[in-house]
Amino acid sequence: MHREDIIQRNNWQQKMEAIGFDFHSIDGRYWEESACYCFSVEEIDMIEQVTAELHQMCLEAIQHIIINKRYDDLAIPELFRKHIEQSWLKQEPSVYGRFDFSYDGFNAPKLLEYNADTPTSLIEASIAQWFWLEEVKPEMDQFNSIHEKLIDRWKKILSQGWIREPLYFSCVDECQEDYSTVQYLRDTAYQAGILTSNIFIEDIGWDAFGKMFVDLEEKPIYSIFKLYPWEWMIQEEFGQYILSNKLHIIEPCWKMLLSNKGILPILWELYPNHPNLLPAYFNSFPLNMPHVRKPLLSREGSNISIYTSENTLTTEGLYGSEGYVYQAYAPLPKFGDNNYPVIGAWIIGNEVAGLGIREDNSLITKNTSRFIPHYFVPKD
Amino acid sequence: MLVSSSRQYCCSQYWVNYMNRRRSSEIKLLLVSVFILTNGCSGSSDYNYVNKADCIAEWGEKNCERNGSSSSGGRSFTYRDSSRTQRLNTRASSVRRGGFGSSFGKSGGRS
Numbered sequence: 001m002h003r004e005d006i007i008q009r010n011n012w013q014q015k016m017e018a019i020g021f022d023f024h025s026i027d028g029r030y031w032e033e034s035a036c037y038c039f040s041v042e043e044i045d046m047i048e049q050v051t052a053e054l055h056q057m058c059l060e061a062i063q064h065i066i067i068n069k070r071y072d073d074l075a076i077p078e079l080f081r082k083h084i085e086q087s088w089l090k091q092e093p094s095v096y097g098r099f100d101f102s103y104d105g106f107n108a109p110k111l112l113e114y115n116a117d118t119p120t121s122l123i124e125a126s127i128a129q130w131f132w133l134e135e136v137k138p139e140m141d142q143f144n145s146i147h148e149k150l151i152d153r154w155k156k157i158l159s160q161g162w163i164r165e166p167l168y169f170s171c172v173d174e175c176q177e178d179y180s181t182v183q184y185l186r187d188t189a190y191q192a193g194i195l196t197s198n199i200f201i202e203d204i205g206w207d208a209f210g211k212m213f214v215d216l217e218e219k220p221i222y223s224i225f226k227l228y229p230w231e232w233m234i235q236e237e238f239g240q241y242i243l244s245n246k247l248h249i250i251e252p253c254w255k256m257l258l259s260n261k262g263i264l265p266i267l268w269e270l271y272p273n274h275p276n277l278l279p280a281y282f283n284s285f286p287l288n289m290p291h292v293r294k295p296l297l298s299r300e301g302s303n304i305s306i307y308t309s310e311n312t313l314t315t316e317g318l319y320g321s322e323g324y325v326y327q328a329y330a331p332l333p334k335f336g337d338n339n340y341p342v343i344g345a346w347i348i349g350n351e352v353a354g355l356g357i358r359e360d361n362s363l364i365t366k367n368t369s370r371f372i373p374h375y376f377v378p379k380d
Numbered sequence: 381m382l383v384s385s386s387r388q389y390c391c392s393q394y395w396v397n398y399m400n401r402r403r404s405s406e407i408k409l410l411l412v413s414v415f416i417l418t419n420g421c422s423g424s425s426d427y428n429y430v431n432k433a434d435c436i437a438e439w440g441e442k443n444c445e446r447n448g449s450s451s452s453g454g455r456s457f458t459y460r461d462s463s464r465t466q467r468l469n470t471r472a473s474s475v476r477r478g479g480f481g482s483s484f485g486k487s488g489g490r491s
Contacts, residue, residue: 020412202481209474238479
């Protein structure tokens with residue numbers, strides 16, 4: 001694994017906008033193609049194998065949480081625990097998730113967190129870097145079959161009878177990135193043959209008479225994909241109605257257990273000393289070594305604190321009242337002058353589908369961190 | 381013959397490599413390019429579609445109108461967002477809205 005400085009394309013902005021990636025320069029410079037990361041086939045194979053294994057371990061961990069009622073550890077509201085269990089027992093289908101790793105090309109990748117409920121940087125990983133590769137390094141390969149796996153996944157979910165059409169796609173009304181991501185996902189569902197529709201999360205109606213969620217035409221909503229955190233939905237005014245309604249939501253309710261940072265200490269309990277896990281605990285870190293404090297429900301790098309013998313690095317935010325986990329500190333590798341990448345490995349359904357790389361000038365990856373394309377050298 | 385078999389090896393090897401690629405063989409976008417050219421999620425009021433069926437499927441027939449004249453090549457269909465506001469304001473029913481979405485703003489919901 002190494003980082004290459006390369007010449008960016010002329011008019012790359014227009015090329016990105018043409019494929020729906022219209023937030024390429026959000027917060028200044030987000031898509032960054034003046035550099036890229038190069039991997040060997042062996043490294044790609046290893047990342048794939050590690051991701052597949054961790055995915056299986058996470059599914060085992062869900063079983064453990066449910067059987068042992070570990071909901072208090074994850075600050076899951078009592079009202080929704082049965083709903084989570086039912087969602088899991090019914091095997092409600094998941095579409096996607098993204099594991100984030102610290103990886104330097106030499107040592108084993110270490111799991112930092114699992115973005116299981118509302119993962120983004122999807123357009124970037126699935127299509128933006130694919131088109132970049134086709135134009136810039138067509139003789140090389142890329143670990144990225146996210147697009148076709150998404151279409152296949154939607155086909156399977158449809159064929160199994162989970163969707164009562166139209167399938168609504170929803171996000172908040174004030175975020176360009178979310179809207180574009182949802183429209184991309186909707187496109188893949190459309191290509192899978194699903195009749196789709198669109199509704200902003202704020203526009204979802206509750207018909208108190210019919211006891212159902214409705215769209216702007218007051219037609220019933222039976223199936224919905226939401227790019228909106230489960231933990232937010234269940235605490236908002238309409239959250240209670242999810243319990244008494246047959247609305248089918250993607251990602252499923254059981255994903256709340258995996259997107260919660262509490263999954264990290266539970267994985268460490270179940271698989272102690274696993275080479276791809278970092279020691280992690282609830283409440284406090286027992287060892288006198290550098291560690292990271294993460295809120296159970298933090299997103300986009302908010303309220304993260306890194307404690308080392310030299311100093312403490314903290315990000316701001318409004319999370320943490322729900323509790324924290326404490327994870328051993330695995331410093332992100334440094335490439336070039338001041339570039340710290342995080343490897344995001346995508347799961348579509350139950351398959352590992354590709355990777356995307358976010359990079360920051362600090363040791364904490366945030367919503368403003370750059371996206372850098374990657375390639376690997378195919379074997380002869 | 382030698383040249384031929386060499387080429388055959390070359391081509392079949394190329395094919396094997398091609399088939400073993402780890403990236404998607406092709407990427408088509410059917411909806412996104414149409415949406416994104418004209419719509420953002422902030423402050424947008426119109427939603428454009430290349431065909432009327434897609435517009436109707438989303439917003440209903442009465443809310444979709446043709447853009448441009450056929451003589452000038454205009455063939456897209458637009459849903460005008462003003463009708464959304466109108467519906468929200470004028471319908472008296474048992475439907476309430478706004479029960480989701482209030483958490484957004486304290487932080488982004490992405491991860």
